[in-house]
Amino acid sequence: MDEPLAQPIARHGVVDALVARIRADVLAERYTPGAYLPPERDLAARYGVTRTSLKHALVRLVETGLLETRHGVGTRVRDYRRDAGVDLLPFLVVAAGPDWLPEIFQARREIGALIAARAATHATPEQRERLSDLVAEVRAAPSTDAAQRAECEVHRTLAAACANRVYALLVNSLLRAYDEVRHLFTGPFSDPVAAAARLRRLVEAVREGDGPAAHAAAAAYYAETERLMLA
Template structure:
């Protein structure tokens, strides 16, 4: 068995600071108290505080100006999609907004893939679809399903769609286990996704878009029921 990772004091402090920022205790644009004051307030050393600051700066929530101080960034104005996994961990409310984007982007990707997929890509899509039906459990079905969507994005020939697809999947990774509803039955999961793949393979853009919209709407409903 693999040992579970243990939380360090830096992990705990990072989490506490992140929550204090996202809940508005430290509002966007404000400067944090001096390091010594903040460290005393959280009951940690300044060295521990610096390590937590470094993580939050990397995450895009803080910025430090030498001789001025550490300021909370306005992540909604300046941040990127890489913040989504952290925001989902903070509040599941973000899932609804992610699903809205998933529906619109997913339908567009299917439509584009239908007009641009090569013969090799069409064959790859069918092979990946078959892997969904053959997967042994819900987790494996979900991962196999994800690979179909990555392949659809690649088939558009547009690398931005590929990155957007990766971003959306990464965004709900923190709650992926709670979104397994559509993947518990491999045959049913395969059946829901098959019309999308077949329309793309047939080069039928309108049908691919409609099939994707249906697939994304149905799976979203099942996933949200699981979260509820």
């Protein structure tokens, strides 16, 4: 495999930029999973940074689970497919979005429907009211971007209402991944009034406390918005 080509990194925010650069190279498999990175001196020269900055960046990447350091041996690239968690999704979308989007959409449909069904039976009166307010916010949104942001808050509210903190964390990761490429998927929100009408059917089922209806409405909503996003 060819060695990654790297441009020198500017001094300002050098560690953050270096973390992002090495992470992108790892996710793109420019460094083979299971292989060791080049010696620190060579790696620092490749990215045009000091060894101190490189050490700080490597520590952070070890903490994320992308790398592991073996004393006296070197820094090894871990297989993120086997070892990483959903917190890596936003970076995978940036590094190789088209490869991940079909599976992200599938998870969005299936997890979203489960969350909606649970929210229908667990949401508090305040959360049910908040959902209605957000539908109104989508409808009155002054721009496509504002409608998208309000719709994201609907999903956060549903996740908070489903009485399962693990689902809520999964939704956070999916929304972070979506936010990285949100500008590419504006189709469902170009008409905020129509977007609100689609969303209202889901929210009404949740507000009425009907779990099966909420599950069906959510599955239909996610399938329709996915179709519009990809059109």
